[in-house]
Amino acid sequence: MQIEILRLNHRIARDKRITTHVGLTSRSLGASAIYYSGDKDSEMESSIDKITEKFGGPFKIEHIKNEIQLIKDKKKQGYTISHLTMYGLSFEKYVKKLQKEEKQLIIVGGEKVEPEYYQLSDYNISVTSQPISEVSALGIFLYSIHGIKEEFDNAKIKVIEQERGKLLKEF
């Protein structure tokens, strides 16, 4: 399964940590790329890249300027487009169908999302119809359609699960 994320309208001052968390969540639950629009944020990119270098990939982060064009290109390439929004239909209705889709682009909104995104997306999907968090909404959604990613390429470090305490294995 090829999963990619599009994070709309990143603002350096306000969103640095939130978008970082969106990126880390994407990587650990099976996505291979995150595109983001809004402010270009090299520091945020670097913090994601450092995690990928240490804990493995593949995972890339890329700043883009034309979100609509990206969505249209992905559609042409056969991607299913899901837009996460608290106003959409519950993700639980879509899980079985999306578990079978080979190529998926998931749109994660920012403060305000223009109507065009609702129109362009194949599905407008909510994870709870409540104000939640784009980070946890994406996490729950990815966990449901993909599950946890077990294998990472070129990892230098791996966590070995423990009942108590911390154990890191270095390669």
Add this chain to the structure above:
Amino acid sequence: MQIEILRLNHRIARDKRITTHVGLTSRSLGASAIYYSGDKDSEMESSIDKITEKFGGPFKIEHIKNEIQLIKDKKKQGYTISHLTMYGLSFEKYVKKLQKEEKQLIIVGGEKVEPEYYQLSDYNISVTSQPISEVSALGIFLYSIHGIKEEFDNAKIKVIEQERGKLLKEF
């Protein structure tokens, strides 16, 4: 099921939005309270309280000074204590057991978590053994043990699910 969250070591400058997202995630997936330590942050409390006033509760946020005492008190009251950490055993091993626990306190760490918390907790639990996000880790965990909360008391606003667009019902 009575679920409460303890968020450790909140720092106003760095964590304002992350802790807000932890709070909103908690509320929308069945928790009835979030306690937090570190900096007291009235603005962050107010943003959570406003959501609860509009979209319903019950949900409270409370700043505390003595985290260890809170954990010990909750243990005495029969709460099961789960500490979310990337170093713990996978949550998937615990889901069935925890779905049956009536009273639960879930600890969400900050930047660095002292060994004492690993010792005091009944379970040290990971949601992926990767650097993820405390927001999505908590979301996936709550979704797995509780599921989405459908009914909120005293809501003034409710989102009505739509395939496209936005619909809010006011009471």
